[in-house]
Amino acid sequence: MFTDAMRAIAHKELSDKLKSKWVIVIGAGFTLFTVIISYFGAAPAGIAGFRPLDATIASLTSLVTYFIPILALTLGGGVIADEKEKGTLELFLASPISVGEFLLGKFSGLVIALALSTAAGLGVAGVVLLFKAGLPAARSYLIFIANSIILGVIFLSLSFLTSVLLYERTRVIASTILLWLVFTILYDLGLVGLLIVTKGGIGTGVFSLLLMINPVDIYRILNFLSIGEFKVLIGLASVEFPAYMRTPLLWVIGLLWIVVPFAASYHFFKRRYLHA
Amino acid sequence: MVLELKDISKLYGEIKAVDSVSMEIEEGEILGLVGPNGSGKSTLLRIMIGIIRPTSGRVLVNGEELSEGGWKDFKRSVGYMPERVSFYDNLTGMETLQLFARVKGGGLDRIYGLLQRIISEEVLRRKVGGYSKGMRQRLNLAQALLNDPDILVLDEPTSGLDPVGTREFYEILEEVRERKRLTVVLSSHILGEIEDKMDRVAVMKNGALKAIGSMETLYRGLKIPLRISITLRERDEVLEGLLQREGAIDINYKNGYLLASVPWEKKLNVISAVMEEKERFDDLSIREPSLEEVFFGVH
Structure with missing residues (x-):
């Protein structure tokens, strides 16, 4: 299934990304902010120091929604454009591997790079928190890290699609920044605007469905479901979610957000390069 | 292995990059594809080895049209040297070859003797970022030979090389063919450079094949x-x-x-x-x- 050619492509991608100065800068910044927020998260209340794990997760959720998509978009944005610019894309296309093997090899390498960066960034604070909160808290924190990686992989899949659709690196970067803005800021602003315009008349069901369309909101809800009493901290205080909105369903939607853009990447890649 | 192109056309929007080209490439021959820039040579080479699909027409290998899986098998026996490839600046030459050997399912040991002739070990230990154009072309040729191909497709292989580099390139190509009588398809717009090295020459202009044959046939035919x-x-x-x-x-x-x-x-x-x-x-x-x-x- 995972051929040696795919492993070679994945390994090349992983090693490149882990050496990339942009990934190192973003990763280091993310780690630093994670530790600062973990320690000073309750500073507005006049308290400094590590707080209970749930409260820390609530604070870190906001950080992750900004940092991880940026990291993912940085990782995946130029992945095809770079190969095309170097001329190496033709070498892969002339090799005895399928388009699926090529794309899956690339994607796997990026997923591992993203997972390692995310785990490292959140792990430093996690280790300290675990010493304070004890082992029982480890499960919640590990789920939080897993959710964060899922969010990252969703954006990786989106950036992968962008890289396939657009030839030039500059256009890819511009588009990925726009995607980040839409999903992390503009979409929620639109929802707030909709609530204002309809004077709250759209109903919880429709509102919940609209939230489930946006991967960033899915991530927020996933974390909310594990730390319900701290929902006020992640801006969902007044929302009562329907009974069907449970972690497995949200993970399935998250999975669709990964699979659908990747499948579209495969389709458009074949159309653009093979049948161009 | 006989490769046949039957009425191949390739359209990019309104532009006809390749226009109804038919030709047969015989086993063990060295065929030169000549024509000015933009005459459709590179597109035809890409179609020939399945990098892109034609808009119409068929590519036959040993008389059979290839399925998706068939193309994958066919590519195991093809070595391709594109005109422009800069490789990865952060890898050494050896790491680059090791990567493509794994992707192609070949191995450096299979071409080790030849590899030393193409590019020295000292150069292979250096990062590709510091390579000259000539070194990159040698690395390009080495990667094309990694899978010990039966068909070698070279797109403007001496482009950017100085006369010494060009002469060395053809010497290496001759050595490769002495070890194994592989089929070579080579494109060039530097005509004088290839005329005495080809068994046959195919002349292209505006995507169409204008003439094909040995030098003698072409001379006679054109009178x-x-x-x-x-x-x-x-x-x-x-x-x-x-x-x-x-x-x-x-x-x-x-x-x-x-x-x-x-x-x-x-x-x-x-x-x-x-x-x-x-x-x-x-x-x-x-x-x-x-x-x-x-x-x-x-x-």
Whole structure:
């Protein structure tokens, strides 16, 4: 299934990304902010120091929604454009591997790079928190890290699609920044605007469905479901979610957000390069 | 392995990059694909080895059209050297070859002896970012040979190389063919560089195949006249009359030289007649058309 050619492509991608100065800068910044927020998260209340794990997760959720998509978009944005610019894309296309093997090899390498960066960034604070909160808290924190990686992989899949659709690196970067803005800021602003315009008349069901369309909101809800009493901290205080909105369903939607853009990447890649 | 192209066309929007090209590439031959930039050579090479699919027409390998899986198998026996590839600056030459060996399912050990001839171990240990154009081309050739191919497809392989590099490149190619009589398809717009190295030449212009055959076939088919130049002490109207009688054309005297074009089918008559009058001139030179002249004759 995972051929040696795919492993070679994945390994090349992983090693490149882990050496990339942009990934190192973003990763280091993310780690630093994670530790600062973990320690000073309750500073507005006049308290400094590590707080209970749930409260820390609530604070870190906001950080992750900004940092991880940026990291993912940085990782995946130029992945095809770079190969095309170097001329190496033709070498892969002339090799005895399928388009699926090529794309899956690339994607796997990026997923591992993203997972390692995310785990490292959140792990430093996690280790300290675990010493304070004890082992029982480890499960919640590990789920939080897993959710964060899922969010990252969703954006990786989106950036992968962008890289396939657009030839030039500059256009890819511009588009990925726009995607980040839409999903992390503009979409929620639109929802707030909709609530204002309809004077709250759209109903919880429709509102919940609209939230489930946006991967960033899915991530927020996933974390909310594990730390319900701290929902006020992640801006969902007044929302009562329907009974069907449970972690497995949200993970399935998250999975669709990964699979659908990747499948579209495969389709458009074949159309653009093979049948161009 | 015989490769056949049947009525291949490739459209990019309104532009016809390749226009109804049919040809057969025989096993073990070395075929030169010549034409100016934009004549469709690279597109045709890409279609030939399945990098892109034609808009219409068929590619047959040993008489059979290939399925998706068939293309994958076929590519195991193909080595491809694209015209422009800069590789990864952060990898060494050796790491680059190891990567593509794994992707192609080949191994460096299979071509180790040849590899040392193409590119030195010292260079292979260096990062590709510090390579010259010539070193990158050598690395490009080495990666094309990684899977010990039966068919080698080279797109403008000497582009950007200096004359020494170009000569070395063809020496290496000759060595490769001495070890294994593989089929080579090579594109170039530097005609003089390849004319004595090819078994056959295919001439392309505006996406269409204008002529294909051995150099001799092309010369005969195109009936390009020879150029004859006679060095005289003074103008000689007898010789001019003789040339005219035997079928020479464009006869012209200039600065002590009597110049004329001789139609291909008249060359023996003209040369014999002129040699009978050899006491009338100091020197004689006959120039056969180069591939360049064939090429432009076709256009």
